[in-house]
Amino acid sequence: MPLALYNTLGRKIEPFEPVREGKAGFYGCGPTVYNYAHIGNLRAYVTHDVLIRTLRRLGYEVTHVMNITDVGHLSGDDDTGDDKMLKSAEERGKSVLEVAAFYTKAFFDDTEKLGIRMPDIVCKATEHIGCMIDLIKRIEAGGFTYSAGGNLYFDIAKFPRYGELSGRHIDADKNVARAEADGNKRNQGDFVLWFTKSKFENQALSWDSPWGRGYPGWHIECSAMSMKYLGEQFDIHAGGIDHIQIHHTNEIAQSEAATGIHPWVKFWTHNEFLVLDKEKMSKSAGSFITISDLADMGFDPLDYRYFLLGGHYRNQLKFSVDSLTSARNSRKSLLSGIRAAAANGAPVPAKRGKFAALDRHLDAFDAALEDDLNTPRALSALWALIKDDSLPPEAALGGALDMDGVLGLALEREISGKDATPANAAGEAEIEALIAERAVAKAAKDFARADGIRAGLKERGVILEDGPKGTAWRYG
Numbered sequence: 493m494p495l496a497l498y499n500t501l502g503r504k505i506e507p508f509e510p511v512r513e514g515k516a517g518f519y520g521c522g523p524t525v526y527n528y529a530h531i532g533n534l535r536a537y538v539t540h541d542v543l544i545r546t547l548r549r550l551g552y553e554v555t556h557v558m559n560i561t562d563v564g565h566l567s568g569d570d571d572t573g574d575d576k577m578l579k580s581a582e583e584r585g586k587s588v589l590e591v592a593a594f595y596t597k598a599f600f601d602d603t604e605k606l607g608i609r610m611p612d613i614v615c616k617a618t619e620h621i622g623c624m625i626d627l628i629k630r631i632e633a634g635g636f637t638y639s640a641g642g643n644l645y646f647d648i649a650k651f652p653r654y655g656e657l658s659g660r661h662i663d664a665d666k667n668v669a670r671a672e673a674d675g676n677k678r679n680q681g682d683f684v685l686w687f688t689k690s691k692f693e694n695q696a697l698s699w700d701s702p703w704g705r706g707y708p709g710w711h712i713e714c715s716a717m718s719m720k721y722l723g724e725q726f727d728i729h730a731g732g733i734d735h736i737q738i739h740h741t742n743e744i745a746q747s748e749a750a751t752g753i754h755p756w757v758k759f760w761t762h763n764e765f766l767v768l769d770k771e772k773m774s775k776s777a778g779s780f781i782t783i784s785d786l787a788d789m790g791f792d793p794l795d796y797r798y799f800l801l802g803g804h805y806r807n808q809l810k811f812s813v814d815s816l817t818s819a820r821n822s823r824k825s826l827l828s829g830i831r832a833a834a835a836n837g838a839p840v841p842a843k844r845g846k847f848a849a850l851d852r853h854l855d856a857f858d859a860a861l862e863d864d865l866n867t868p869r870a871l872s873a874l875w876a877l878i879k880d881d882s883l884p885p886e887a888a889l890g891g892a893l894d895m896d897g898v899l900g901l902a903l904e905r906e907i908s909g910k911d912a913t914p915a916n917a918a919g920e921a922e923i924e925a926l927i928a929e930r931a932v933a934k935a936a937k938d939f940a941r942a943d944g945i946r947a948g949l950k951e952r953g954v955i956l957e958d959g960p961k962g963t964a965w966r967y968g
């Protein structure tokens with residue numbers, strides 16, 4: 493069965509068909525680094541991680557790009573409110589770049605603890621102003637912009653498909669009402685591409701541009717950086733559901749206005765929110781929980797990952813200490829099951845065709861993921877495997893490690909005792925892909941690359957053994 497994903501663009505589940513065969517370009521909106529990420533934000537990044545690991549398991553060569561927003565993001569996504577970075581820097585008596593560096597590190601510390609693999613490319617907005625300016629020039633050349641009050645705006649009336657993503661086609665003649673009206677805008681749905689004069693005269697960071705010295709709007713950064721690294725049309729763009737109405741809608745309008753390519757992105761995936769009872773997790777509501785808060789409450793970050801996997805990413809998830817406690821209990825019993833199996837022998841890599849029961853569990857696991865990332869069902873497949881007495885423990889263990897290549901619960905750590913962090917754990921498909929890449933490198937006499945692949949896998953607990961029939965591997 494091919495991977496089927498819910499596409500917000502069109503609002504239905506569709507088979508995943510990439511732009512370039514065998515490859516998948518993935519862009520997930522990254523954090524605005526003015527504060528710690530809360531566990532709601534981290535739900536978005538665990539969802540991205542599971543999708544990327546699934547794509548890799550299915551054999552796609554994935555390029556994962558994540559931006560770091562360190563300029564231009566106001567507290568209202570529609571150009572209203574305060575400048576998040578500036579406000580945070582003022583409150584902390586630091587420079588904007590110091591604040592950005594501190595919270596970027598804190599963010600990746602958290603994602604590592606949650607078993608989220610590092611993106612292939614992490615790009616900071618402040619280091620990509622040139623490509624944002626180039627993109628804005630193309631939008632301007634197409635006649636989609638106007639200047640007012642010193643700022644350059646995108647004119648949504650010039651883009652008839654505006655609002656397609658949310659299914660809320662906007663009649664530009666009926667001015668879209670926004671809480672805080674900007675007198676410069678012809679339509680309150682219009683958005684800033686480039687700020688020169690704005691309410692933030694003391695903006696710390698500014699750059700020269702054809703429209704004057706200033707700084708970019710928030711939306712343009714994601715369009716410019718995703719296209720720089722993934723091309724003018726790519727496969728998946730992800731974020732939380734809050735980004736559908738404004739941020740992603742605006743990204744589509746300006747990108748398609750610049751390139752004329754439709755659809756700019758083939759699949760839009762959006763995770764539902766993590767909520768506290770009925771309230772949204774947000775700083776303004778005073779309901780801001782971080783990974784360190786969970787640690788203070790005695791939870792391992794992977795208890796939280798397990799809790800997230802227990803819900804489907806498109807369903808709202810209610811956070812409570814009780815539900816996190818039950819996730820912790822389940823994870824503990826899973827780990828004891830793994831240790832018990834490991835006491836009987838080393839894991840045998842999960843090759844299909846050897847044990848019918850193992851194949852069945854792996855098929856159930858894959859089918860669950862291919863069904864719009866049904867992680868609750870994938871977890872059940874793991875449990876069914878662990879509890880299956882008909883299988884030799886080493887085979888069950890190998891199967892569990894294979895599944896963990898997507899689930900990211902650091903099961904390998906329980907077996908080897910060494911600190912193979914979940915961010916490092918390699919799944920079968922990835923190992924096979926690296927072995928193939930090493931063979932190609934050897935054939936091309938690129939021995940540095942070939943040795944690098946072997947050493948990299950060794951660090952992740954995978955030993956390669958070259959023999960007359962090719963390269964075999966085992967967990968070591």
Ligand code: AMP
Nearest residue numbers: 523524532533535536731732765766773
């Ligand atoms: P931000 O740093 O505000 O741009 O948010 C980072 C990511 O977290 C975005 O993809 C948001 O859509 C997502 N997000 C924000 N709040 C939540 C929440 N409570 N639950 C799930 N995702 C969220």
Ligand code: ZN
Nearest residue numbers: 521522714739
């Ligand atoms: Zn974005």
